[in-house]
Amino acid sequence: MEKHSIELVDTRFSYSVRYRGEIYAHNFDSDIRRNLQPEIERFQKLLKLLKWFGRLTRSRSRLLNSLNPFNYVSMGFVLNLGRFSGDFRYKILKPMFVNFLMATNVFDMPVSLFSRYLEFFDIESATPMQTWERGTRRIYEELSASFKDKIYLDRPVRRVYRRPSEVVVEDENGKTETFDDIVFACNANQTLMILDKPTLLESYLLSSIRYESELHNHTIVHSDASVLPENDVEPLATRSNHVEQYGVRPDNYEITYIMHNQQPWANRSDKPCLVTYNPISHISEEKIIKKWWFQHIVHDVFHVSFLIHMFRFVQGNQRTWHCGAHTLINSQETCFVSGLATARQLGSEYPFQDPETRKWFNYYGRMMYGWRFKKA
Ligand SMILES: Cc1cc2nc3c(=O)[nH]c(=O)nc-3n(C[C@H](O)[C@H](O)[C@H](O)COP(=O)(O)OP(=O)(O)OC[C@H]3O[C@@H](n4cnc5c(N)ncnc54)[C@H](O)[C@@H]3O)c2cc1C
Secondary structure, eight states: OTTTTOOEEEEEEOEEEEETTEEEETTOOOHHHHHHHHHHHHHHHHHHHHHHHHHHHHTTOHHHHHTOGGGSSBHHHHHHHTTOOHHIIIIIIHHHHHHHHOOSOGGGSBHHHHHHHTTTOOSSSOEEEEEETTHHHHHHHHHTGGGGGGOOOSOOEEEEEEETTEEEEEETTSOEEEESOEEEOSOHHHHHHHBSSOOHHHHHHHHHOOEEOSSSOEEEEEOOGGGSOOSTTOHHHHOSEEEEEOSSSTTOEEEEEEHHHHSGGGGGSSSOOEEEESOOSOOOGGGEEEEEEOOEEOOOHHIIIIIHHHGGGTTTGGGEEEOSGGGSOSSHHHHHHHHHHHHHHTTOOOOOOOHHHHHHHHHHHHHHHGGGOOOO
């Protein structure tokens, strides 16, 4: 941010939940909170234990990290073992996590990764955070300014053919271009559809990555505030996210990101800036800006403890490289790091100076490429 003179803006993550007429929210006294207080306290105690084991991961040693037993069991397993109630899971914990993960299988995640989120976020209190003007787009514009003319947009790749001395990329109109190497930065299942003659190991790895594309898979960008309840937690005015349970299933949620609160620079608009995932409420057509579909990776135990580490055996083979959520961890920052790490393997310099960031970069790079990673 400093390098590109981007000033940070204070914001906070603060969610509210409406669950069959009841309310739960950060920093708010409600019936759900009172009734579930003993479980909230028990869960906070469990987190202290998990945080202690989390030191193995934070050590940035792959050996110590591999000794963390909570890498190998799912959060669902631990919640079952601790006999946490459905009410605690579906009224408090899961509504917060669907905001982060946009996937319904949140409890399939390894405990260590799940609890890592809770080192930053809390189920009881809002978390102060920082953002910046114009969000993600701005940082990518800045980072790519010097090679903008080399980026093709709106040009989907249809097929990739590997030859002994080059890679041939064919776009959707059948036009081809040749390159020395190819880096796949799309989702694993998309890569598999594009790649001509994948090897057995490539096919196995790329097809083993799970994506959530059934429940939380569509979204509407809009300004229709009627999707938010008018109640004491004041979602429209004060919350960054609102979660609305609906239907018979205890964990069906409509999720609205209240962008003008989450990204304070959007507050300059004279309209509410809202993004509703899994929309069930009626949204007025004239207030809709965009509709979108997406799939979201499911980080289950098998993926995190096995598949990610197997990717190093296909990286670079036949001039083909892979980066993105399925090769590391699903967040904008780590996916960006996975691309940087791949660029480093291909011979480019690491572009940042901060020593702490560099240490994390090397840790993540080693996680992707093992001992062959070219440290920054
Ligand atoms: C709804 C939602 C909200 C999120 N919120 C946050 C958040 O608040 N914070 C956070 O850190 N992370 C968030 N994430 C996660 C974050 O966006 C992802 O971790 C990250 O974008 C994944 O990066 P990626 O490079 O693996 O894939 P993507 O960002 O999905 O990029 C893959 C790209 O490949 C392109 N592509 C696919 N097929 C082809 C083809 N045939 N030819 C050419 N291009 C192709 C796609 O168009 C896409 O642009 C969110 C994700 C979603 C879906």
